[in-house]
Amino acid sequence: xxxxxxxxxxxxxxxxxxxxxxxxxxxxxxxxxxxxxxxxxxxxxxxxxxxxxxxxxxxxxxxxxxxxxxxxxxxxxxxxxxxxxxxxxxxxxxxxxxxxxxxxxxxxxxxxxxxxxxxxxxxxxxxxxxxxxxxxxxxxxxxxxxxxxxxxxxxxxxxxxxxxxxxxxxxxxxxxxxxxxxxxxxxxxxxxxxxxxxxxxxxxxxxxxxxxxxxxxxxxxxxxxxxxxxxxxxxxxxxxxxxxx
Amino acid sequence: xxxxxxxxxxxxxxxxxxxxxxxxxxxxxxxxxxxxxxxxxxxxxxxxxxxxxxxxxxxxxxxxxxxxxxxxxxxxxxxxxxxxxxxxxxxxxxxxxxxxxxxxxxxxxxxxxxxxxxxxxxxxxxxxxxxxxxxxxxxxxxxxxxxxxxxxxxxxxxxxxxxxxxxxxxxxxxxxxxxxxxxxxxxxxxxxxxxxxxxxxxxxxxxxxxxxxxxxxxxxxxxxxxxxxxxxxxxxxxxxxxxxxxxxxxxxxxxxxxxxxxxxxxxxxxxxxxxxx
Ligand code: HEM
Numbered sequence: 001x002x003x004x005x006x007x008x009x010x011x012x013x014x015x016x017x018x019x020x021x022x023x024x025x026x027x028x029x030x031x032x033x034x035x036x037x038x039x040x041x042x043x044x045x046x047x048x049x050x051x052x053x054x055x056x057x058x059x060x061x062x063x064x065x066x067x068x069x070x071x072x073x074x075x076x077x078x079x080x081x082x083x084x085x086x087x088x089x090x091x092x093x094x095x096x097x098x099x100x101x102x103x104x105x106x107x108x109x110x111x112x113x114x115x116x117x118x119x120x121x122x123x124x125x126x127x128x129x130x131x132x133x134x135x136x137x138x139x140x141x142x143x144x145x146x147x148x149x150x151x152x153x154x155x156x157x158x159x160x161x162x163x164x165x166x167x168x169x170x171x172x173x174x175x176x177x178x179x180x181x182x183x184x185x186x187x188x189x190x191x192x193x194x195x196x197x198x199x200x201x202x203x204x205x206x207x208x209x210x211x212x213x214x215x216x217x218x219x220x221x222x223x224x225x226x227x228x229x230x231x232x233x234x235x236x237x238x239x240x241x242x243x244x245x
Numbered sequence: 246x247x248x249x250x251x252x253x254x255x256x257x258x259x260x261x262x263x264x265x266x267x268x269x270x271x272x273x274x275x276x277x278x279x280x281x282x283x284x285x286x287x288x289x290x291x292x293x294x295x296x297x298x299x300x301x302x303x304x305x306x307x308x309x310x311x312x313x314x315x316x317x318x319x320x321x322x323x324x325x326x327x328x329x330x331x332x333x334x335x336x337x338x339x340x341x342x343x344x345x346x347x348x349x350x351x352x353x354x355x356x357x358x359x360x361x362x363x364x365x366x367x368x369x370x371x372x373x374x375x376x377x378x379x380x381x382x383x384x385x386x387x388x389x390x391x392x393x394x395x396x397x398x399x400x401x402x403x404x405x406x407x408x409x410x411x412x413x414x415x416x417x418x419x420x421x422x423x424x425x426x427x428x429x430x431x432x433x434x435x436x437x438x439x440x441x442x443x444x445x446x447x448x449x450x451x452x453x454x455x456x457x458x459x460x461x462x463x464x465x466x467x468x469x470x471x472x473x474x475x476x477x478x479x480x481x482x483x484x485x486x487x488x489x490x491x492x493x494x495x496x497x498x499x500x501x502x503x504x505x506x507x508x509x510x511x512x513x514x515x516x517x518x519x520x521x522x
Binding site for chain 2: 010028117134218
């Protein structure tokens with residue numbers, strides 16, 4: 001806004017105030033009604049849809065659905081969109097670039113859009129942005145709500161497991177791997193990639209163990225597992241889709 | 246302030262008035278309240294302008310239900326956290342209701358804050374002079390979401406645990422500062438008992454404190470600058486109509502005065518032309 005526009009706005013606003021009404025009671029009564037209705041709605045929701053207590057943390061089971069709160073579904077979906085890319089850049093896109101650019105845009109928006117116009121129908125860019133961002137958020141949230149959840153299962157249906165691979169599978173299940181990865185239809189469909197064909201990459205155990213110890217985020221590090229378990233786990237994962245199908 | 250004496254007064258009333266005057270002399274509370282409550286706002290304010298206040302009330306409700314929950318909650322990873330949540334839900338009188346309100350309140354607060362922001366955005370209410378109101382508000386949105394993230398882990402159940410592991414790893418993956426942020430959130434290199442205590446203290450002390458501070462700033466700006474008028478209030482529309490009329494009249498005058506223009510010499514009166522349109 002140019003100085004003249006600012007002056008004009010100040011003058012116009014002070015006129016609006018002069019011909020206005022006192023905050024109490026003309027605004028506060030509306031505020032009280034809407035806030036009151038909202039609190040009542042929360043109480044009704046709390047009574048009708050009871051909050052449950054989920055499964056206690058027990059890394060040895062897989063029949064749970066690892067999910068964030070619904071208002072983070074969009075972020076998880078964003079992660080899934082980029083998950084199958086192996087290059088580092090796309091992951092950084094989803095976990096770092098995109099969110100940070102959004103946050104910075106959000107905070108500094110008033111310094112970007114400085115035009116004097118306030119009527120939305122004369123601000124086509126702002127209108128378009130409202131529609132697109134809201135639509136995208138709703139769409140991603142809806143996708144997150146409808147994404148197939150991890151399949152309940154006591155084990156992973158792959159055959160041909162030898163003794164070490166069987167131990168490796170137990171380690172796999174006991175450490176929450178299935179909460180991000182799917183193997184032969186068991187586990188969550190993301191944020192991590194499907195590992196059913198992981199053996200086809202032809203990694204050796206040392207390379208796989210190095211990965212477990214220092215993986216690319218958002219996968220957590222498993223450096224704290226005992227060396228034997230890491231070895232078993234690597235054997236299991238490196239045979240998926242080749243030795244164990 | 247002096248009170249006019251009309252006959253003898255009840256000593257209780259006298260005492261009360263004296264007390265109020267005593268406090269007001271020192272704090273200015275009466276003047277302040279009057280300044281806050283009876284300031285003028287534009288006449289055409291709309292129902293959409295109630296959402297910010299609603300967000301504030303829901304935050305207050307979260308604080309109260311949260312304090313009650315904190316009286317029973319135990320941040321213990323060896324089953325204690327989970328058991329205390331079970332205890333609140335199944336045994337404590339009204340516990341299920343308080344927990345339900347806190348849980349639903351979190352979702353409703355996110356929705357209300359988002360709608361409030363949408364209202365501000367669509368109205369262009371972040372423009373001069375309210376830019377900093379928006380900046381403080383955008384921090385409030387981020388803090389509100391962070392509240393949800395840290396609170397989710399406290400139940401210490403399966404889905405929350407793994408979802409939080411992933412979320413924290415996302416923070417940790419950021420270049421440069423990421424690893425430090427990860428260590429701070431986890432209270433070390435790994436998820437464990439200290440992580441839960443840390444999330445507990447962030448969730449119930451750090452972020453609520455920050456939110457309260459930012460709400461204070463936000464409100465200060467709002468009261469100081471005044472709440473904006475709807476860009477399509479009756480008053481604005483009238484002004485725009487008048488301006489439009491004036492612009493037309495000026496254009497007509499100009500057209501008449503310009504030799505060689507279609508209206509020169511006016512073959513028929515402009516008023517008639519205007520009416521014919
Ligand atoms: C915890 C969250 C928030 C609370 C408690 C809050 C509270 C309020 C209140 C009480 C008002 C007065 C007018 C109204 O109710 O509409 C207001 C106005 C405003 N808020 Fe917020 N707000 C929050 C979040 C936000 C966010 C996320 C933004 C934007 C990024 C924002 C930007 C603004 C602006 C620019 C105004 C001035 C609007 C005007 O004068 O018309 N606020 N806020």
